[in-house]
Amino acid sequence: MQDYFDRQVFKGAVDSTQLSFVGTIGFSFCGLMGPISQMMTSAIGPRWVLFIGSILTSAGLILASFSVEVWHLYMTQSLIHGMGAALLYIVSMSISPQWFCKRRGFAMGVMTGGSGIGGLIMPFLMNELNENLGGAWCYRVLGIISLAIKLPVKKSSNKRWTDVIDFSICKDPKFIIWCVAGNLSMMAYFIPAFFLPSHATKLGLSPSQGSLLVAVFSAVNVIGRVMSGYLGDHLGVVNIDILFLLVCGMSSLFIWTFATSYITLMIFIVTYGFMSGAVFSLPARLGPSMAGAIQTATDKNSFFAQQLFT
Secondary structure, three states: OHHHHHHHHOOOOOOHHHHHHHHHHHHHHHHHHHHHHHHHHHHHOHHHHHHHHHHHHHHHHHHHOOOOOHHHHHHHHHHHHHHHHHHHHHHHHHHHHHHOOOOHHHHHHHHHHHHHHHHHHHHHHHHHHHHHOOHHHHHHHHHHHHHOOOOOOOOOOOOOHHHOOOHHHHHOHHHHHHHHHHHHHHHHHOHHHHHHHHHHHHOOOOHHHHHHHHHHHHHHHHHHHHHHHHHHHHHOHHHHHHHHHHHHHHHHHHOHHHOOOHHHHHHHHHHHHHHOOHHHHOHHHHHHHOOOOOOOHHHHHHHHHHHHHO
């Protein structure tokens, strides 16, 4: 969508950095909504929180279809859609690990891989919608799709709001290291996904080729998420996280920097996409692997909250 708005709506009049902030601001809510989502979960139950998140994501996309200025996108896609997506993401990340014990890393890899499968399909769908119906209807169709997959709700038992965040965990040096590592990885993770289509277009590639790069990124990212979780269960979560993120960073520095053709961009996106799978599949497992560190959803909320500053 960033590439479409840059080419068709704003016609280069708006800096690409301003457009990239649409997604960046939206993602920042994954940190901000950490404590809030736990409060809501304690008060009304996770199913209702997921339902509210679904309504917000749908409303944000549909309202974004009427945007004619960048700040309109900030208010709709960034704010409304971002808050809804954060509720969906945080509740899912907090609940899912409670159902698995032995192969938790592999289970988290499979779960987080679902978003990668969506990312494999969506670039082609969005490209066709943009080119044939326009960006406005692309947003509306996506909003309707999101609205059509709502979950039934059932009230759950309540917990005390005072249990939402345990600030004493901030004194644990291992928790601090975990937070710093999470921030550094998140600072870089979304840059290729946000900028690659525009970068490919400026190199003379077609929009469909840019969409294919994003689709390949999503496809190999699914495999990377599952494999990093699986390997983490057998070889150690910390070891696999260090290895994957090291190769991920090296690929950005030594491949993307010198990539000027479709082939070299594809080599980069395959390497980066696979290795960056650890960014999402391993954080929920890193905490429990540290003695005395994160083991509850309450502590994960502290981690999500500090990631706001990324």
